[in-house]
Amino acid sequence: MSRRLDPDNFTAEKLAWHQLLSATPGLSLPAKAVAGQILHDLNSLQGGAWRGQDSMSELLGVSERQLRRLLSELQKAGFLDIEVQKGRGRTNRYFATVPTGIELFRPKASDCTQKAPQTETVKRTPASSYPAKNRTPMTKKPDMDGRQYLYKPIKDSRAPLRSSPKATPVVACFPNPDIRREVLALIGPEKTASYLDSALWDAASRMILTPHALGADRLREFAGRYLARENIGVSFGTSEQSRHAA
Known part of the structure; x- marks a missing residue:
């Protein structure tokens, strides 16, 4: 059946x-x-x-x-x-x-034939028992009587990676701490460090002087309402340039 x-x-x-x-x-x-x-x-x-x-x-x-x-x-x-x-x-x-009498898989050879009589086997000396010789200062690998290592030890490949250097904290350098505190709350530390900390502060004219035009545009875009409310202007250039322009 x-x-x-x-x-x-x-x-x-x-x-x-x-x-x-x-x-x-x-x-x-x-x-x-x-x-x-x-x-x-x-x-x-x-x-x-x-x-x-x-x-x-x-x-x-x-x-x-x-x-x-x-x-x-x-x-x-x-x-x-x-x-x-x-x-x-x-x-x-x-x-x-x-169908009856048919096997899908061939039986294993160990199940069909008797085990062959055990013969005397030659004991092999493991490679690790050979004395190391001919060490070189460059590779640090022993010769092992002509035997060669195919790969480095696994523990070498699992060596911890070098830790990345710690980022240097940004030091606030804008002269007016009150303005910096308000701008920092509005646009965050990264934009403040990029656009405000590189600028100068002209207290007489209440003017923020940025060294590049992009910084002036970004400050007007991100903190324009606060600056206008406090009567603070933003200009591109140094304090001497602003006085000549005035």
Whole structure:
């Protein structure tokens, strides 16, 4: 009696089942094509496949009558078990089976043959027991009587990476700490350090003098409301340039 596939080794057995079925000379090529479609639909949880005969015949390009004949051919050869489901809308279940007396996998050689008598083995001296010699100051690797290391020790590859240097803290250098505190709260430390700390403060004209035009534009963009409320202007240039311009 044919047996169904082992659910504990389902994937390996269904592939071996299809390979065995494909190599069987007594089966027709259309029947093997039907087995290939069933192989695609086999479900490992329930062990079988279910697809309507109309859908299967359309995929294979055969009529439903010819499909039933091919399914019967696989069933008679012992490669298929069909559970007929009665009722409208219910499809039959197809289970891959192994014919009686056929093994899907070859038994291991240790199971088929007796163990060979143990012969006297030559004890090999491990390489680590040889005295190290010919150490060089460059590689620090021993010669080991002609034996060569293929790779460096694993512990060398797991050496900790060098720690990245700590970032130097930004020192506030804008002369007016009150203005810097307000701008810092508005635009954050990075933008303050970039656009405000590089500027000068002209207390007489209440003017922030930036060394580049971009800094002046950014300060007007990010802190313009606060600066206008405090009657603080932003200009590009040094204090001497601003006096000449005035």
